[in-house]
Amino acid sequence: MTNGQDNLLPIANVGRIMKDGLPPQAKISKRAKETIQECATEFISFVTGEASERCRRERRKTVNGDDVCHAMRSLGLDHYADAMHRYLQRYREGEELAASLNSSSSAAAAAAAAGSRGGGAIQIDVRAELSIFRSGNNQGRPNN
């Protein structure tokens, strides 16, 4: 993989997400996938830039979930912010539940810690959030 490609999201994953959102008979050109791949990378930089700006103003060094939600709201991405707020709440509830379940024995707690470092003990279904998000049917409209 080239160095330029290292700073882009994997095109296979991007293509899969696109296919999930489109009817089965729809076809997607390779150039369209590449364009959306670039857009997605730019979107990540856009949101994290705003979140880090908030951290800098508050003199903090670590960007957390609340910063991301706040950044989306301040950028006018209210629908994303609402979905992400729900996501964050459920994620934290899951983490607390996992912590309380695993606090009984030290060995289990160590295993849970290893699991949570790898990406969280309880994950949230993003596709469900995507369907909730789409049901609003506002994502393509002006947000003024």
Added chain:
Amino acid sequence: MAAAAVADEVTEAMEQVEGEREEADAVADEAAEVMEQAEGEREEAIDAVAGEAGEVMKEVVEGEREEANAMADEADEAMEPEGEREEEADAVADEATEPMEQVEGEGEDGDAAAQRPALPLGRVKRIIRVDRDIKKVTNEAALLIAAATELFVGSLAAGAHRAASRRGRRAVRAVHVRAAAREHRPTADFLLDCLPAAEEAAPARAAAAGPSRGGGRGEAKPLPRGTRRIDAFFQKTT
């Protein structure tokens, strides 16, 4: 007198006939009752037999299930030490693979894959770290950004598909993505900076295709001052 006697006999005969008819009706009713009773008894007998058969079947099935459960419990008890060993091995493997970042986000179980964001967190974190100002990012922040990016890609793809179907195309192309990016109001500003405009892309494509075609008839170059085209020589001057 005789007429009166005849009339009496006739009425008696009529009464007798009616009495016989009533008796016949009563007999028919009794027969019907007997028939109904017999049918009821038959149905009860059938239900009872079916019920008994069902109960027997249930007992057999439950017995088998209990036996199977007992056997499964015994097997689980026998396997418990092995299971503990596997869990320890998994924990060690997790610790060993922790520094390695997942690139493609594949190779997971079906349920687990459905529960995770479709974008690999390792790559998302790497893109975040491109910005030098960002010192640290929590796991939940990276997870949120991955999920938001997934929503964004989904909505942009849906917008591109709408643009394609408006133009009567089945395939989504880069032009349609640009149209969707232009419509996606909050993000349009930064997206249009990173995407080349369709107007800019078209001449570039034409320039690239020009030399390869060679003999394509384009617009004629402007002539130097003071020269005339040869076809002007053949035009009539009146």
